[in-house]
Amino acid sequence: MDQLDATFTALADPTRRAIVTRLAQGDATVNELAAPFDMTLPGISKHLKVLERCGLISRTRHAQFRPCHLERQALDAAMSWIEENRRIWEQRFDKLDAHLRDIQRAPAPPETASQGPLSPEGRLPGKQLPHAERPSMGERNDP
Amino acid sequence: MSDQPPGVGELIYTRVFDAPRELVYRCMIEPEHLTHFWGPAGVSAPPESIKVDARPGGVFETVMVSDADGSQYPTRAVFVDVVEPERLVWTEPGTGMTTTSTFSDLDGGRTEVRIRQTNVPEAARSPEARAGFVTSLDRFAAYLAALANDV
Numbered sequence: 001m002d003q004l005d006a007t008f009t010a011l012a013d014p015t016r017r018a019i020v021t022r023l024a025q026g027d028a029t030v031n032e033l034a035a036p037f038d039m040t041l042p043g044i045s046k047h048l049k050v051l052e053r054c055g056l057i058s059r060t061r062h063a064q065f066r067p068c069h070l071e072r073q074a075l076d077a078a079m080s081w082i083e084e085n086r087r088i089w090e091q092r093f094d095k096l097d098a099h100l101r102d103i104q105r106a107p108a109p110p111e112t113a114s115q116g117p118l119s120p121e122g123r124l125p126g127k128q129l130p131h132a133e134r135p136s137m138g139e140r141n142d143p
Numbered sequence: 144m145s146d147q148p149p150g151v152g153e154l155i156y157t158r159v160f161d162a163p164r165e166l167v168y169r170c171m172i173e174p175e176h177l178t179h180f181w182g183p184a185g186v187s188a189p190p191e192s193i194k195v196d197a198r199p200g201g202v203f204e205t206v207m208v209s210d211a212d213g214s215q216y217p218t219r220a221v222f223v224d225v226v227e228p229e230r231l232v233w234t235e236p237g238t239g240m241t242t243t244s245t246f247s248d249l250d251g252g253r254t255e256v257r258i259r260q261t262n263v264p265e266a267a268r269s270p271e272a273r274a275g276f277v278t279s280l281d282r283f284a285a286y287l288a289a290l291a292n293d294v
Contacts, residue, residue: 085154088183089258093158095180096170096256100162103176 006054007078015039016047023057023070033068154260159253167254168228168246172197182207186216197225203233 011017019033034044048068051057055074059066160167170176174193181188192206199222207216223241224232234241240260247255 082154085260086156089156091183092180093156093256095183096167097158097160099170099176099179100160100167102179104162104166 003055003074004077004081007056007074010050010054010056011078013047013050016051019044019047019051019068020056020070020075023068024075027067027069029065029067031065154258156258157255159249159255161251161253163252164246164248164254165228167256168231171231171244171246171256177205181205185210197222197227197231199223199225201225 011020015037018036022028022033022036030041030044030048033048034041037044048057048059051068052059055071058069058071060069170180172195174190174195177193177195178188178190181193186207186209188205188207192204194202194204196202201222203218203220203222205218207218208214209216218235219237220233220235220242222231222233224230224243229246231244232241243257243259243261245255245257245259247257249255
């Protein structure tokens with residue numbers, strides 16, 4: 001969870017999210033990353049350090065311009081948590097929707113079970129059942 | 144409120160249900176209803192393991208059981224705010240994640256449920272960091288997912 005927390009904290013900043021978005025399209029140098037922002041190179045470097053610390057990006061040590069590289073696994077862990085969470089709520093909503101339909105369609109309690117199916121006198125048979133204690137599903141005996 | 148840009152809620156899920164607000168609200172706090180929908184697809188939430196004490200400080204506990212292998216996922220939260228039938232707020236002591244459910248009356252006997260989750264895993268504790276979540280992490284995730292498909 002620590003890794004995930006660190007990733008979320010890193011992604012909490014809009015500039016860092018923009019950097020990650022840029023790097024999702026390919027490696028880039030600090031200069032290239034700084035270009036779209038009204039920010040000094042040291043400012044960008046600070047953000048890069050945060051991203052590097054939580055493992056979201058890596059930087060080549062030997063290359064002259066040390067291009068930044070997005071580490072997909074770290075990002076994917078955070079993104080899949082979000083996706084999983086969204087999926088859970090969507091499926092809960094789907095099930096709740098179905099459940100609400102079910103309970104609103106269910107037969108009314110015995111006293112008010114007036115919408116007799118098919119026949120207008122439909123309420124009589126229900127009342128005549130000897131075991132009318134609990135409403136049974138079998139009341140709808142079509143002739 | 145107004146000085147915060149919209150969407151401060153880190154993760155927001157909204158759905159409109161064709162049912163009156165009181166009923167939808169009850170579904171969220173009564174085990175005999177929760178058992179029908181609390182587990183996502185392939186996961187059930189047995190009613191006997193659901194505990195709901197809908198008042199500030201009261202518990203909200205469930206055990207979700209995987210249909211496939213029977214593995215169990217207990218959830219434990221504590222109610223922070225309860226306004227029947229408008230709002231439920233609970234927080235998970237384990238992670239600090241707070242979930243606010245808002246129930247709004249719509250015309251035609253419909254109800255909008257809005258789930259807003261803040262403090263997504265421990266993150267965004269500082270106001271500065273919190274402001275960063277404004278554009279909403281889930282949209283960011285969706286955007287990145289789309290990007291990933293293009294690459």
